[in-house]
Amino acid sequence: ACPGDPLYAWVRAGAPRPDGTGPQGGAGGEVPAGDGVARYRVRIKGLEYGYGAKGDHVTKVGEALVAQGFGRYYMVGPGPTWSDADTRNYSDYQQSLGYSGTAPHEDADGVPGEVSLHRLLGYLPGEKTPAAAPPFPGRSAFRLGRSNPAVTVLDQGLVRRGFARHHAGPVYRPGPVFTTYTRDNVRDFQRATPALAGDADGYPGPLTWRLLLS
Template sequence: MSVKTGPQRYPGSSRANWYQDDFPGDPMEVNVVVLHTTEGPSLPGYGGGGSAPNLTAVPDFHAKRLRWFQHFDIEVSSRALQNLKGGVETNTLNVCQVELVGTCDPKTHRKWDKAGQRHVFWPEAPEWALEGVARFLSWMHEEHGVPLTGPKSWPAFPQSFGNGRKQRMTASKWGKFEGVCGHMHVPENDHGDPGAIDFAEILRRAKADLDLEEPPADTTPGRPGRPKIPAFPGRKFFRDGAVNDHVLKLGKQLVKRGFGDHYKVGPGRNWSEADRLNVRDFQKSRPELRGDADGFPGPLTWKLLFS
């Protein structure tokens, strides 16, 4: 049985449609996220949970955001992939599955448009929808180590159905894969979702959320280059018992910014209660962070502290 190493609930997600009690899955150490589209305009019933993913993202058009519903723990196998007996493992091979409510089918998109049915056509998804997916992926990278990489080929539906563009992985490649892919890439399956979703833009936003891509320097003549913000290393470096150079770097920056009051001597490599209290003081000083001033740095705390 694999040991669960990260948070099992996506922050802010609803458990109103929780299925794990009725369909217990297998424990696993997640290193893959599979993106689906529901091909329907609202939260599916999933046959009472018998074909449910780990999470579903439902567009809230009024608030311009995604509302998340969690059906299984992050590191418990869900049931949205075809998994043939005696074949390769799909649902249980370290996969967290996400359904995106909407469609990837241009024909369905035109039909719903004509009927006045509000929906997300994922190949042309609005920025707020792409941002919602990106934030989930950045959280999965930060908390569960899922690489922010994936297949290069994301063909449009219906060409993506079956293996029409040769995008589907072989059993061998699937067994070695780590990162983010679509239903269209999984062996033993023929579905073509999520079609031509803008995967490159989603990854760009996810990496930007974690400061994994540095902003370009200001090269205006006569002006200094824009200082680079060090990449956020991940929350695991700032937990009880952690000893590393990231803690020391954080502490020095806190002192530099005037938030070192709780250090008796000075910052060190051991994460301590003094570090947490100093981080909390910094968070309480910023309106963007006051609602989550728990003293543990995340990507936004790190970015604002080093800006």
């Protein structure tokens, strides 16, 4: 049964918990001062990130963190004001990328840098927002050793998202042939994406295509 009016009244009252407490902050709970959580801000492409920063771009970061499986510190979900919960979740994400050092101003302190932010979102807010992914061309476009224009589009997405460590020459170059290097780079992307990690075979399906290119 729909909870209806009783639930609405509970939310309007501040969503009190059984112990009398309620959600704190915009996106999540705060931690005691001096607890080692970074409280400074940075500016990337004209937008601020870090404790107290506000805007739709902050919500987008939180939503992307949740989608990637890094939302354990949120009490009420992502919101437009950067809280300690955003910082702690972003720190978890940075550590998953191999960064270390969680004290303020260290590499995994939970305050975004351009590289990690671009890796998370696939673009940098403040730049032109990318269009939706092109239509999925079908699984038959991705066969080892076969050429298809869709492979070039796939490769461009892999390079843009930073999944291009497998290659034959000096760098991984987009091209129309689906090679073992293409497959291995796709597999890396799938393994790094929680929604895809359970079926990381290196062959793009509709979800892999959409998440990589949107």
